[in-house]
Amino acid sequence: MSLYEEIGGEPAVNAAVDIFYRKVLKDDRIKRFFDGVDMDRQAAKQKAFLTMAFGGPHNYTGEDMRRGHAHLVAQGLNDSHFDAVMEHIGATLTELNVPGNLIAQAAAIAESTRNDVLGR
Amino acid sequence: MPKVNFGGQSYDCKDKSVLDCLTAQGVAIPSSCHSGICQTCMLRAVGGNVPPKAQEGLKPTLIDQNYFLACSCYPEEDIEVVLPNDALTRVRATVSSIELLAGDIIGIKIQPSQTFDYRAGQFINFYKDETTSRSYSLASVPALNEDIFLHVRKVPDGLVSNWIFNNLQVNDIVSISMAVGNCFYVPGKPEQDILLIGTGSGLAPLYGIARDALYNKHKGKIRLYHGAYNTAGLYLAEELRKLEEANSNFSYIPCISEGPAVNGFAKGMVLDVALADNPDLAGWRVFLCGNPAMVTSAKTQTFLAGAATRDIFADPF
Numbered sequence: 001m002s003l004y005e006e007i008g009g010e011p012a013v014n015a016a017v018d019i020f021y022r023k024v025l026k027d028d029r030i031k032r033f034f035d036g037v038d039m040d041r042q043a044a045k046q047k048a049f050l051t052m053a054f055g056g057p058h059n060y061t062g063e064d065m066r067r068g069h070a071h072l073v074a075q076g077l078n079d080s081h082f083d084a085v086m087e088h089i090g091a092t093l094t095e096l097n098v099p100g101n102l103i104a105q106a107a108a109i110a111e112s113t114r115n116d117v118l119g120r
Numbered sequence: 121m122p123k124v125n126f127g128g129q130s131y132d133c134k135d136k137s138v139l140d141c142l143t144a145q146g147v148a149i150p151s152s153c154h155s156g157i158c159q160t161c162m163l164r165a166v167g168g169n170v171p172p173k174a175q176e177g178l179k180p181t182l183i184d185q186n187y188f189l190a191c192s193c194y195p196e197e198d199i200e201v202v203l204p205n206d207a208l209t210r211v212r213a214t215v216s217s218i219e220l221l222a223g224d225i226i227g228i229k230i231q232p233s234q235t236f237d238y239r240a241g242q243f244i245n246f247y248k249d250e251t252t253s254r255s256y257s258l259a260s261v262p263a264l265n266e267d268i269f270l271h272v273r274k275v276p277d278g279l280v281s282n283w284i285f286n287n288l289q290v291n292d293i294v295s296i297s298m299a300v301g302n303c304f305y306v307p308g309k310p311e312q313d314i315l316l317i318g319t320g321s322g323l324a325p326l327y328g329i330a331r332d333a334l335y336n337k338h339k340g341k342i343r344l345y346h347g348a349y350n351t352a353g354l355y356l357a358e359e360l361r362k363l364e365e366a367n368s369n370f371s372y373i374p375c376i377s378e379g380p381a382v383n384g385f386a387k388g389m390v391l392d393v394a395l396a397d398n399p400d401l402a403g404w405r406v407f408l409c410g411n412p413a414m415v416t417s418a419k420t421q422t423f424l425a426g427a428a429t430r431d432i433f434a435d436p437f
């Protein structure tokens with residue numbers, strides 16, 4: 001079974017989106033990056049984001065990640081912000097009672113995008 | 121490069137929506153919101169496939185027949201399109217009454233010439249002429265009201281709202297679309313608390329939704345916050361206070377944002393008042409209508425206060 005299936009597939013992502021996004025929007029370190037984006041559109045993107053982190057089906061390439069976050073890098077997006085997002089992924093999965101070994105795998109997938117997201 | 125074939129002509133649509141592509145080349149396609157919401161620019165594909173994005177929000181029966189929204193359609197292959205069958209999408213209706221509700225808002229009742237399926241809080245597109253229309257929300261409840269009830273605010277220099285204000289008369293025959301939109305009460309979860317926040321004519325859908333919920337014997341709290349600059353903008357107040365007296369789970373909180381405090385009215389911006397009264401919205405159903413800045417901010421604020429994204433319904437206008 002893939003990590004995505006083990007975590008619980010699309011229903012798990014749906015459950016995670018609100019919890020994760022609420023943490024992000026409440027975090028003073030990073031919330032400014034999400035200003036002015038419509039909630040519904042943003043929720044769809046968060047879903048894409050989490051599906052990816054959970055090892056689920058997606059079509060994003062490293063190049064897409066670079067392009068998708070380039071405007072944020074221009075606004076100062078750096079490692080500390082990336083770390084904050086990593087924290088929230090972990091905390092969200094913990095809240096959903098996902099076992100620690102699966103959380104570690106999801107974190108490793110998210111971590112692997114660091115250089116692309118930060119445009120390095 | 122994908123081509124759009126329409127009326128025997130072929131049009132190049134590189135990086136343009138089908139709507140922009142056709143209108144730029146002089147083809148008149150009815151349209152209004154240009155953002156995939158109002159469904160005025162619906163066309164039908166009779167050849168080729170349209171991307172799924174162009175069919176988002178359409179009823180399954182329309183999707184099956186290859187209807188799509190021209191403003192959201194960026195074709196990936198050649199397609200042949202036709203205008204939709206008017207009989208399917210437009211309804212004739214007779215204006216049965218017009219009344220002034222507030223200084224700049226009129227209430228219009230219209231009677232469709234055929235059975236008209238809708239949910240309170242959805243909206244119709246009201247046609248000024250063949251290609252010009254604007255969306256107006258349904259304040260009536262099908263089970264309670266014979267006529268369709270609209271609240272139209274006069275927008276300074278607004279084309280259609282001024283035409284409605286200045287020219288529309290009782291007994292006029294008008295053309296409207298079928299009802300569309302997702303901002304309505306769905307029966308079920310009768311214990312769930314409901315928060316409704318609106319400004320100006322944003323009361324229209326909320327007035328319908330609240331009464332629909334009560335009609336469906338909703339048990340949870342139903343709290344309606346209506347905001348305006350001053351008391352003159354708070355129309356239907358008497359009806360809403362009566363509704364409050366008749367239903368112990370319904371409350372109506374009119375809010376004024378300017379001038380001195382007035383007895384019986386909350387003072388402040390409607391969103392601030394509603395959030396201060398209801399700081400924990402976990403498990404609530406939320407409806408937000410009216411001023412776009414208020415609605416956008418309210419979507420985020422009510423979400424942060426605990427409401428789930430799937431329980432937040434909004435129409436900014």
Ligand SMILES: Cc1cc2nc3c(=O)[nH]c(=O)nc-3n(C[C@H](O)[C@H](O)[C@H](O)COP(=O)(O)OP(=O)(O)OC[C@H]3O[C@@H](n4cnc5c(N)ncnc54)[C@H](O)[C@@H]3O)c2cc1C
Nearest residue numbers: 254255256257271272273275277278279280281321324437
């Ligand atoms: C889902 C939905 C539901 C709605 N429900 C309601 C409702 O229940 N009640 C209600 O009153 N309204 C409602 N609306 C809003 C309504 O559809 C119209 O947008 C509104 O009536 C204004 O239309 P208009 O033709 O009068 O103004 P428009 O002519 O469209 O003009 C709107 C504004 O833009 C300005 N403007 C126009 N053209 C230009 C230009 N070229 N350059 C710069 N500025 C320009 C005008 O001065 C005016 O201030 C709803 C909208 C939506 C999308």
Ligand code: HEM
Nearest residue numbers: 030033034037045048049052060068081082085110113117
């Ligand atoms: C942990 C690794 C990350 C992954 C896998 C990731 C993935 C994604 C994906 C898939 C999208 C959607 C792209 C689209 O479809 O348009 C997206 C958008 C976005 N991401 Fe990330 N992201 C990561 C880190 C971050 C960080 C650290 C921030 C800021 C603190 C951030 C902020 C955003 C924003 C604001 C958008 C929306 C962009 C817009 O539409 O304006 N992301 N991300």
